[in-house]
Amino acid sequence: MEPEKLLRKWVVSLMAVLLVLGLWGGVRAAPQVPCYFIFGDSLVDNGNNNQLASLARANYFPYGIDFPGGATGRFSNGKTTVDVVAQLLGFDRYIPPYSTTRGRDILTGVNYASAAAGIREETGQQLGARISFSGQVQNYRRTVSQVVQILGNQTQAANYLRKCIYSIGLGSNDYLNNYFMPAFYSSSRQYTPEQFTDILIQQYSQQIRSLYNYGARKMALFGLGPIGCSPNEIAQNSRDGRTCVERINSANRLFNDRLKSLVDQFNRQLTDAKLIYINTYGMFQDILSSPSSFGFRVTNAGCCGVGRNNGQITCLPGQRPCPNRREYLFWDAFHPTESGNSIVGRRAYSAQSSSDAYPIDIRRLAQS
Numbered sequence: 001m002e003p004e005k006l007l008r009k010w011v012v013s014l015m016a017v018l019l020v021l022g023l024w025g026g027v028r029a030a031p032q033v034p035c036y037f038i039f040g041d042s043l044v045d046n047g048n049n050n051q052l053a054s055l056a057r058a059n060y061f062p063y064g065i066d067f068p069g070g071a072t073g074r075f076s077n078g079k080t081t082v083d084v085v086a087q088l089l090g091f092d093r094y095i096p097p098y099s100t101t102r103g104r105d106i107l108t109g110v111n112y113a114s115a116a117a118g119i120r121e122e123t124g125q126q127l128g129a130r131i132s133f134s135g136q137v138q139n140y141r142r143t144v145s146q147v148v149q150i151l152g153n154q155t156q157a158a159n160y161l162r163k164c165i166y167s168i169g170l171g172s173n174d175y176l177n178n179y180f181m182p183a184f185y186s187s188s189r190q191y192t193p194e195q196f197t198d199i200l201i202q203q204y205s206q207q208i209r210s211l212y213n214y215g216a217r218k219m220a221l222f223g224l225g226p227i228g229c230s231p232n233e234i235a236q237n238s239r240d241g242r243t244c245v246e247r248i249n250s251a252n253r254l255f256n257d258r259l260k261s262l263v264d265q266f267n268r269q270l271t272d273a274k275l276i277y278i279n280t281y282g283m284f285q286d287i288l289s290s291p292s293s294f295g296f297r298v299t300n301a302g303c304c305g306v307g308r309n310n311g312q313i314t315c316l317p318g319q320r321p322c323p324n325r326r327e328y329l330f331w332d333a334f335h336p337t338e339s340g341n342s343i344v345g346r347r348a349y350s351a352q353s354s355s356d357a358y359p360i361d362i363r364r365l366a367q368s
């Protein structure tokens with residue numbers, strides 16, 4: 001063979017070997033951002049309530065039936081929305097819960113979410129212990145002091161944290177386990193839905209600003225889904241067992257409208273920060289108006305649960321869930337299946353419709 005041809009052959013083989021090594025040799029791309037911090041309620045809690053005296057716990061079978069780690073405390077059969085986002089951001093593991101995370105593990109981010117938690121302190125109290133949003137922000141401040149210690153000084157920590165993504169999604173329980181639960185809470189007798197929503201947004205904005213003061217710069221605020229379409233609300237308040245409860249949905253839309261305005265307001269005031277709004281409500285509307293195009297057969301009943309629409313009592317320990325989980329939007333009375341969470345997580349990360357994320361999606365937030 002001519003030397004030139006031989007050389008070319010060698011180069012081609014070498015490139016093939018490198019390609020194989022790259023694909024199968026455990027070479028992992030670094031995540032798009034150094035860390036991902038998560039604040040929220042049962043929709044994204046991944047174990048913080050396991051050690052609490054609370055009725056809002058999910059660390060028992062069949063929760064996690066489709067999750068590699070089993071029943072971790074996630075309120076789903078599999079992944080939550082933030083698990084999906086973490087994967088899309090390129091993390092090679094899920095963001096660990098605050099309750100069990102120590103040492104340098106905090107550097108890739110922490111999940112502070114707690115089931116039954118709300119923006120208001122008293123929200124969810126009939127279910128027992130929980131970490132309210134302000135408690136989660138307090139825990140985050142503890143993490144920041146640890147980050148300062150690990151990285152050496154405040155400047156280093158600030159430079160690190162400003163590249164990270166922050167997911168924030170609360171408010172569902174302030175309606176579900178507060179305003180629309182008059183037997184336990186007086187808020188609906190004291191305030192109109194507009195007044196109550198304004199109070200929520202006011203408190204929310206104070207805590208979000210506190211996150212900013214402690215280094216958060218790239219924040220994704222998840223809006224509320226149509227809670228009036230959850231199997232629990234349909235079981236309790238829908239005559240035909242399928243029509244969503246408009247009184248609750250309209251309060252959720254009010255909250256979302258105010259939240260989107262808050263994003264605009266912060267983006268004007270905090271010029272070195274970027275906040276985005278995720279339109280969870282719109283994504284659910286898409287699914288509910290055309291379930292089969294998303295692969296769903298059942299959207300008004302839980303896969304696991306008790307009573308009308310499998311929505312009157314939540315999925316009980318040891319209970320046998322539906323076998324065709326992929327075809328259900330809801331896993332239990334309140335929480336979506338992994339299939340439902342995957343749709344929201346994927347569209348939050350990479351918008352499929354211009355209304356999914358405002359003004360940009362998480363993928364572009366990470367790049368910015």
Ligand SMILES: *[C@@H]1O[C@H](CO)[C@@H](O)[C@H](O)[C@H]1NC(C)=O
Pocket residue numbers: 152153155156
């Ligand atoms: C922080 O640490 C970095 C790197 O060790 C150093 O260059 C910088 O001067 C320190 N800044 C302050 C304010 O101490």
